[in-house]
Amino acid sequence: MEAQLERKLSQEPPRALNSPIRIFQIYFEGWQRELLDPAFYPLDNSRNSSELMEFNVFEQLQRNAATQGVELWGALSWRFAEKTGMQGAELVKQIVDHPGYDVYFCNPHPNNEAIYHNMWVQGEVSHPQFLELVRLFYAAAGLDDKELTAIEPSSNFSAANYFVASQKFWSLFIPFVKRVLVTADKRLDPKIRDLIHSKVADDKALHAGATYIPFIVERLFMVFMRSEGKGLKAYKVALPERERELNVHLKLLREMKDVAHKTQSAWLAACWVNYRNLYLSQTNGKAWCEKYLRAITPIEVKFGS
Template identity: 80%
Template sequence: MAVSKPKASKATPKAAKTSTRKAASAPAVAAVAEAVEAKPEVLPATEQAPVAPANTLPAVVKKSSKKSKAVVAEPAAPTPAVDAKLETNLAKQPPRALNSPIRIFQIYFEPWQRELLDPAFYPLDNSRGSSELMEFAVFEQLQKNAATQGAVLWGALSWRFGEKTGMLGADWVKQIVEHPGHDVYFCNPHVNNEAVFHNMWMQGEVSHPNFVQIVKAFFAAAGLDDKEINAIHPSNSFSAANYFVATPKFWERFIPFVRKTLVTADKNLNPQVRDLLHSKVADDKGLHAGATYVPFIVERLFAYFMRTEGKDLKAFKIALPERERELNVHLKLLREMKDVAHRTQSAWLAACWVNYRNLYLSQTNSKAWCEKYLRAITPTEVRFV
């Protein structure tokens, strides 16, 4: 994926937090394990990346995580059809974006959220939206609607855009205008993930129960290359929250790619794994309105698409100065170390990064968190995408 990235501003330290939660039920996990063939690969002795002990990192404080109740898997329902109300409303009252070459919509669900919307974007009421696909369902509807016809670039962002990015809409648009000629503009509001995870698939393991196992089963069923799940990705490919604005050319290829992937996976998945995929176990922390695993997989497919079917498209990653300032010295060094390892294809440096990363995580998280996640997010081999 051809990506340009502007320089970020100087940062000041701030420690990262991660919570620990109970995983999905044993039967569900067993079903996933049966559906995915384990293929353990071990590094030569010089490339092993053992879990480092907690001991000597300076100026980093340990933080314990809180426990919460486990969430029981619910029977899966078929993926709901996209909500027709949104398209009808847009057709009757096209937003003022209709005559603009760059049309960025901001999705909201409650009346009070409208007051928090950015004036540079166009309010989009999705209070009646009920699709399991969440933002992706809005993308599908907007692509077919008159509101996006004739636009050079368009996209739909969350009502929490300002809170998550620390950026004004006008500054976002300015970045786009100042860097013309790209097919898609995106960002990653969670820059700390770029420093401590191999990729966004591994990051999902600490956010959603048994995420990696479910993703491996999903990839196998959808016919995708699962090698990237354990591979080291450069920081300029990290993306989260569906924060991207793109050309019609991008949308005409990305939307069918995601839809085909979902349909193929649903058709070929083991029934028990498919039920788990569409269950609310994915949102065991209750942070995403009871979302299933589907939207969390879909948002991570963006980077996969850009490395495969969309590899000829040009991407520009917008830097987020406020988020960059939150990185402490260790996170900045870890991110740079991983990027250099990726750029030079150095397995030795990648193994060094893993050891430093594990040492950092062991001092910024509880012992229970480390015992639960460190090995799960540490592949036994070094691989680069």
């Protein structure tokens, strides 16, 4: 973490519209610092090699004087603008314009909201054996695995740990995640535990050799919001640039799934799956569909809360 961070912050007001919001931006290489957003505080994470990745930064910041006395804080990737199409000042404006929430989050990949039942199912096409391992993780952690295949509305999709949240949120969320991880590690079969902590998760070499753990952690956000965080208020930040990238089919698929969830219509959910499968066969090709389509299509129609 950047040296003398507390002293630097005490000498200058919060950059983001002079509001009681403190957003850090994590970087690892010197050249990345040149790409950081001026609305955020640069946070040198080059010496941090924790398996937990961003979550480890959250833990450190929560204990650091740099986050004390502010209403909201968060730590975002140096690729925030690239992933979201949004500048820091725009993010802060959305937060300021919608006061009173405990956590502000977003989903830089809205196409997933149209295609997948939920983010756990989405993980199946990104990380080998993901759902199989997550089911074992859930069982060991004492979580209800029914939600792993439930249809979730687009409002429940979150990715990349892009959170700006209140002290109350962090005081509940961080212990929740730590407790889930420790409980699972204690109860998992050693071979399965070793696999979950292995770099097999990043077989496409897209995530700097990450294990399954950070991909599980980022998906625990909604699990937390439905359980220990159910008394907290969440606001999903809109990403206009990413929305503009959605084609007409993705927009219709997302709307169709949302209506199916809202009305609890198994018939409409089945229609969505059929339309989705046809779309994927046209866009992703036969080989992809033969490899993944069955795995991402649960047999039973279930709706998340």
